[in-house]
Structures are given as structure tokens and as C-alpha cells.
Amino acid sequence: MPRDEVRLDCGLCALRLWREGDEPALVRHANSRAVWRGLRDRFPHPYTRADAEEWISLCRGSATRLAIEVGGEAAGSIALEPGDDINCRTAEIGYWLGEALWGRGIATAAVRVMTGYGFEALGLTRVFAVPLANNPASARVLEKCGYALEGRMRRSAIKEGVVLDQLLYAITDEDVSRAPLAP
Secondary structure, three states, rough: HHHHHHHEEOOOOOEEOOOOOHHHHHHHHOOOOHHHHOOOOOOOOOOOOOHHHHHHOOOHOOOOOOEEEEEEEEEEEEEEEOOOHHHHEEEEEEEOOHHHHHOOOOOHHHHHHHHHHHHHOOOEEEEEOEEEEEOOOHHHHHOOOOOEEEEEEEEEEEEEOOEEEEEEEEEEEEHHHOOOOOO
């Protein structure tokens, strides 16, 4: 699929390229303290129109940084950040979804499809995630998608001045070949 045509159907949502015009929806869903609390500090809060414009410009044409579209609008984001050097066939997955849409299985559907896309279209051998340990909902999304908890990185992050643990979850191409990702 050409990079300018990336659109992945997830059932409850779709994953697609970011585009001009997504800014108002992006600001509406991203400007949430609850969303920000589960993410790295490079994700701004408050989230402004300028932040949205910068993000969309950064993602323009990227087949690994996609919008999570729900009801015809961008309601979140999901990305695979490829490794390099000896880690060139691995990627870290990161995602967020607007708070109004939590608890509906949308993030799980998006992670499941993006993970499959990473293995099939990008030739990855391993996808991993590092959620904060105080974010059990994110950990549960990963578990539902077949990711295995590989470890706890003790006292490895600081969020809002609090030292936190992070969890290391991963899935490999061999895991998926033994038990394909469920729809």
C-alpha cells in the first residue's frame, strides 16, 4: 500500500494518515490532563492549536505515526517508533485515545491492528511498549493484544514530580505466528 494511502480498518476505528483539518479534533481530544498523565512529558499539556499543527506537520506522510479515527474524526494517535542499528527490526508502540472514548475497546482494536501492520508491512520481529506502572488500563490493552509482561523497570520515570516504575511489554513475530492476533 503506498504511504499516501495508509488506512487500516480496526472495526471500532480506523488508523489513517494525519492530515490538515485534523487540528480541531486533535486539540479537543488531546487537551486532557487525564490523557497527559499516562504519557511522556514530551506530550504537551495544555495541548494547543499550535501543538496540533506541529504534530500534523511532523507526521505528514509517515506510515508509522497514524491518527486513530472514530466517527469520522481523529480521536487519538498511535505510532511505531522503529529502532536502529542492531535494533532495526524492533519498534516501540505508543498510543493515546481521547478520554471520552475510553473503555470501549477502541485502543485495543487500534493496538492489535497496528501491531499486525508492524509485523506484516514493516517486517518487524518485535514490538514493545513501556507504559507507566500507574496506568493499568494501558497495560490491560497490551495484554489483550497478546503482549507479554517482560519486566518492571523500577523507579525509572518521573511524572508530576513522582518517581514511578515502568512496565516492559513485548510481542514478537514468533508469538503471532503461534497465536495470530485476534480480530
